[in-house]
Amino acid sequence: MPLNKSKKKTPMPAQKPEVRRRNFNEVALGYTEEDAVNEAQRCLQCKKPGCVQGCPVQVQIPQFIKRIAERDFDGAIKVIKETNSLPAVCGRVCPQEEQCEQRCVVGKMGDPVGIGRLERFAADWERAKGVQVPELPAKLGRKVAVIGSGPASLTCAGDLAKLGYDVTVFEAFHKPGGVLVYGIPEFRLPKAIVQEEVEFIKKLGVEVKTDMVMGKVLTVDDLFDMGYEAVFIGTGAGLPKFMGIPGENYLGVYSANEFLTRINLMKAYSFPETDTPIKVGKKVAVVGGGNVAMDSARSALRMGADEVHIVYRRSEEEMPARQEEFENAKEEGIIFDFLTNPVRIIGDEKGWVKGMECIRMELGEPDASGRRRPVPVKGSEFTMDVDTVVIAIGTGPNPLLINASKGLELTKHGYIAADENGKTSREGVWAGGDIVTGAATVILAMGAGKKAARSIHEYLQSKR
Amino acid sequence: MFKILEKKNLAPSIKLFVMDAPLVAKKARPGQFVILRIKEGGERIPLTIADYDAEKGTVTVVFQEVGKTTRELGTLKAGDSIQDFVGPLGVPVEFPHHKKVLGVGGGLGVAPLYPKLKMLHEQGVEVVSIIGAKTAEMLIFEDEMKAVSDRLYVCTDDGSKGRHGFVTVVLKELLEQGENFDEIIIIGPPILMKIGAEITRPYGIPTMVSLNPIMVDGTGMCGGCRVSVGGEIKFACVDGPAFDGHKVDFDELMKRLATYRDEEKISLERFHESHECKLTEQIKGADSDAVK
Numbered sequence: 168m169p170l171n172k173s174k175k176k177t178p179m180p181a182q183k184p185e186v187r188r189r190n191f192n193e194v195a196l197g198y199t200e201e202d203a204v205n206e207a208q209r210c211l212q213c214k215k216p217g218c219v220q221g222c223p224v225q226v227q228i229p230q231f232i233k234r235i236a237e238r239d240f241d242g243a244i245k246v247i248k249e250t251n252s253l254p255a256v257c258g259r260v261c262p263q264e265e266q267c268e269q270r271c272v273v274g275k276m277g278d279p280v281g282i283g284r285l286e287r288f289a290a291d292w293e294r295a296k297g298v299q300v301p302e303l304p305a306k307l308g309r310k311v312a313v314i315g316s317g318p319a320s321l322t323c324a325g326d327l328a329k330l331g332y333d334v335t336v337f338e339a340f341h342k343p344g345g346v347l348v349y350g351i352p353e354f355r356l357p358k359a360i361v362q363e364e365v366e367f368i369k370k371l372g373v374e375v376k377t378d379m380v381m382g383k384v385l386t387v388d389d390l391f392d393m394g395y396e397a398v399f400i401g402t403g404a405g406l407p408k409f410m411g412i413p414g415e416n417y418l419g420v421y422s423a424n425e426f427l428t429r430i431n432l433m434k435a436y437s438f439p440e441t442d443t444p445i446k447v448g449k450k451v452a453v454v455g456g457g458n459v460a461m462d463s464a465r466s467a468l469r470m471g472a473d474e475v476h477i478v479y480r481r482s483e484e485e486m487p488a489r490q491e492e493f494e495n496a497k498e499e500g501i502i503f504d505f506l507t508n509p510v511r512i513i514g515d516e517k518g519w520v521k522g523m524e525c526i527r528m529e530l531g532e533p534d535a536s537g538r539r540r541p542v543p544v545k546g547s548e549f550t551m552d553v554d555t556v557v558i559a560i561g562t563g564p565n566p567l568l569i570n571a572s573k574g575l576e577l578t579k580h581g582y583i584a585a586d587e588n589g590k591t592s593r594e595g596v597w598a599g600g601d602i603v604t605g606a607a608t609v610i611l612a613m614g615a616g617k618k619a620a621r622s623i624h625e626y627l628q629s630k631r
Numbered sequence: 632m633f634k635i636l637e638k639k640n641l642a643p644s645i646k647l648f649v650m651d652a653p654l655v656a657k658k659a660r661p662g663q664f665v666i667l668r669i670k671e672g673g674e675r676i677p678l679t680i681a682d683y684d685a686e687k688g689t690v691t692v693v694f695q696e697v698g699k700t701t702r703e704l705g706t707l708k709a710g711d712s713i714q715d716f717v718g719p720l721g722v723p724v725e726f727p728h729h730k731k732v733l734g735v736g737g738g739l740g741v742a743p744l745y746p747k748l749k750m751l752h753e754q755g756v757e758v759v760s761i762i763g764a765k766t767a768e769m770l771i772f773e774d775e776m777k778a779v780s781d782r783l784y785v786c787t788d789d790g791s792k793g794r795h796g797f798v799t800v801v802l803k804e805l806l807e808q809g810e811n812f813d814e815i816i817i818i819g820p821p822i823l824m825k826i827g828a829e830i831t832r833p834y835g836i837p838t839m840v841s842l843n844p845i846m847v848d849g850t851g852m853c854g855g856c857r858v859s860v861g862g863e864i865k866f867a868c869v870d871g872p873a874f875d876g877h878k879v880d881f882d883e884l885m886k887r888l889a890t891y892r893d894e895e896k897i898s899l900e901r902f903h904e905s906h907e908c909k910l911t912e913q914i915k916g917a918d919s920d921a922v923k
């Protein structure tokens with residue numbers, strides 16, 4: 168296998184910033200076969216690969232990359248799917264620079280191998296030719312319920328179906344996919360991909376029921392009464408946080424959840440073709456520094472805003488967003504106001520936002536998270552002239568299902584307490600993903616769904 | 632898909648649907664609501680559960696045609712189906728220790744008031760109610776309300792039926808005459824609830840209102856339905872929709888309801904255009920048939 172000694176990642180074709188900032192089509196266009204083979208040849212095929220240690224689900228990275236280099240794309244996707252059931256999603260949204268690629272030796276003297284891009288390539292290659300449904304074992308005639316349909320739930324449901332269980336997914340929204348459909352925008356993760364993943368688990372025999380707000384329409388007790396022998400809870404961390412500053416109820420102030428849901432799930436970008444409206448003004452401020460803030464800011468731009476600011480109280484270094492998305496956002500013209508914190512939102516007489524008063528911050532001593540704590544600089548208040556504010560400062564656990572479920576122990580922050588296999592304090596009930604860890608990543612949620620599926624299988628095996 | 636089993640025209644622009652929704656019917660309680668979506672691309676809109684029958688598996692909703700979605704809904708017939716019908720959402724109301732309750736319903740508000748009073752009546756509580764509408768023909772649920780009330784006052788703004796004037800006038804009279812209640816429930820347009828709550832405040836009688844902010848998911852995940860109650864932010868879909876009327880910031884609620892006024896107009900105009908086109912097509916079609 169020839170080695171490609173380039174210090175740079177093979178570039179991925181992408182829409183130009185000045186074009187993409189006004190459309191919702193995918194930004195990065197993916198590798199061609201030549202690009203993929205070329206990039207695969209940068210991998211040294213390490214005997215003790217650091218990259219695999221960096222991947223939360225231990226994708227056998229050198230093995231799949233070797234197959235791409237050999238043009239055995241079928242073989243490559245097979246290797247990936249042994250541990251990762253949503254590679255088209257992970258290849259696009261994993262924070263690779265903190266995971267697999269961070270530990271890649273090639274990265275010590277230049278760019279690491281583009282593992283995420285290669286994973287995406289292999290997955291897209293398989294999708295283009297049509298995903299094969301694996302041969303399924305005989306049905307066991309035993310029912311498992313899965314609540315929510317984000318990555319944790321989809322993975323858990325898929326794995327259990329492959330073992331022969333009758334799995335039903337209960338989703339509150341009218342469309343399955345969790346954050347993958349209502350949160351992460353089309354330009355980063357096309358909804359057709361999520362749709363295909365859902366179709367795939369349906370082909371495995373999983374029944375997906377939408378419009379099911381669990382805790383209201385059915386409780387965990389009801390599920391056991393209906394003959395489900397185990398329940399997996401993957402309801403995510405969907406409760407929006409507000410800042411608690413004056414003016415947050417003015418018209419034009421949105422939580423990121425509402426802003427993104429209106430745009431992505433309800434397709435407000437096609438209004439009035441579709442019926443759900445959104446109001447995006449000319450000057451938008453997005454408060455926060457994570458992926459959610461990046462997605463909100465870039466969506467605001469695509470909805471026609473003239474000027475979009477990201478207002479973040481710490482500095483660039485502490486920002487939790489994926490590197491690639493930060494760079495994309497900058498290229499598209501998003502303005503970053505670091506070390507800045509809102510203190511109040513100002514409204515006009517009709518109640519519409521007309522400004523946001525902020526204060527400058529400086530970094531002090533490290534806090535509990537190990538990051539230096541931002542402290543306000545006295546007398547540095549100033550007013551930003553904005554007409555829309557999106558608050559993306561984090562989310563918490565939604566208590567709707569939890570409150571209706573008896574016997575579930577919670578953590579002190581209100582998340583469901585579960586062991587490393589997702590087992591909760593209540594017999595027959597597992598939980599995983601953001602509802603256990605707090606807002607985290609797609610790949611961690613998937614990993615949790617996977618472990619829970621294995622643990623549920625062991626439990627049901629031993630029960631009979 | 633959820634089927635419309637029965638449709639009734641209660642008043643000009645006010646319609647009633649009996650929906651086939653067994654799971655919702657089984658869990659529904661007074662004070663709760665559903666969110667529905669007519670079809671792909673449609674908006675999610677909340678409607679109060681006006682009645683339910685767990686055995687038959689049916690849920691009744693009453694709606695007023697105010698904008699695009701409710702008008703489109705109004706064009707559907709018994710036998711048609713809608714895409715989504717989610718619920719029951721919101722906190723059910725409970726009145727375990729009440730002996731005497733006053734219900735005040737204005738306009739469409741009579742429909743959401745009804746299930747609460749029906750439950751109270753079935754619990755043996757003395758129920759007094761005041762219902763009203765703009766004119767006699769806009770009055771809804773009069774028979775239903777009569778059946779669950781020990782005493783019923785009817786008002787119309789134009790005097791075409793019952794007392795001439797607003798429901799709040801009768802409310803004020805009853806209180807001034809010294810009549811006492813364990814609780815007063817007021818449901819109607821926000822301005823009615825605001826005025827009503829101001830009338831009851833000096834008497835210190837607990838006053839429940841049911842709020843109708845703009846909603847998206849109805850499960851507490853978007854925060855769009857936030858209202859200020861006693862200086863705190865509450866999400867009406869999961870903390871309500873019933874709240875202590877003496878603590879609600881109605882002015883804020885009314886402002887927030889106007890958020891999408893421009894867009895609502897665009898939506899409605901487009902809807903009218905496409906409907907008029909269809910109508911003229913039908914007429915043309917009929918003409919050409921006649922020619923043949």
Ligand SMILES: Cc1cc2nc3c(=O)[nH]c(=O)nc-3n(C[C@H](O)[C@H](O)[C@H](O)COP(=O)(O)OP(=O)(O)OC[C@H]3O[C@@H](n4cnc5c(N)ncnc54)[C@H](O)[C@@H]3O)c2cc1C
Nearest residue numbers: 315317318319339345346350381403600601607608609612
């Ligand atoms: C805007 C945004 C951008 C992000 N970007 C990235 C990224 O680039 N990379 C990355 O790795 N991670 C990213 N994340 C985080 C990632 O999406 C989440 O960590 C992941 O989706 C969590 O998966 P989950 O399965 O636990 O829950 P979710 O994806 O949150 O799904 C939970 C599902 O449960 C449903 N549900 C909730 N309550 C109920 C109930 N009572 N009954 C029935 N159903 C219910 C919800 O409707 C939802 O569909 C992002 C998150 C957001 C919001």
Ligand SMILES: Cc1cc2nc3c(=O)[nH]c(=O)nc-3n(C[C@H](O)[C@H](O)[C@H](O)COP(=O)(O)OP(=O)(O)OC[C@H]3O[C@@H](n4cnc5c(N)ncnc54)[C@H](O)[C@@H]3O)c2cc1C
Nearest residue numbers: 676677678679694695698699700701843844845846888895
């Ligand atoms: C908990 C609750 C219970 C309700 N119960 C009933 C009921 O039993 N019968 C009934 O006729 N109406 C009820 N409503 C109001 C009903 O939801 C709105 O009339 C409907 O959404 C209007 O939609 P539209 O497209 O026809 O009109 P639009 O032209 O979109 O709006 C007309 C007005 O309705 C309000 N509205 C618009 N969109 C929404 C939305 N998504 N959610 C809430 N309000 C909105 C706004 O104030 C707007 O100005 C209820 C609202 C809530 C929150």
Ligand code: SF4
Nearest residue numbers: 222226257261266267
């Ligand atoms: S799943 Fe994510 S972390 Fe693992 S190899 Fe793929 S991109 Fe890297």
Ligand code: SF4
Nearest residue numbers: 210211213218271272
């Ligand atoms: S660490 Fe880098 S070079 Fe080594 S096997 Fe992994 S991807 Fe290849």
Ligand code: FES
Nearest residue numbers: 849851853854868
């Ligand atoms: S409607 Fe979204 S939180 Fe209430």
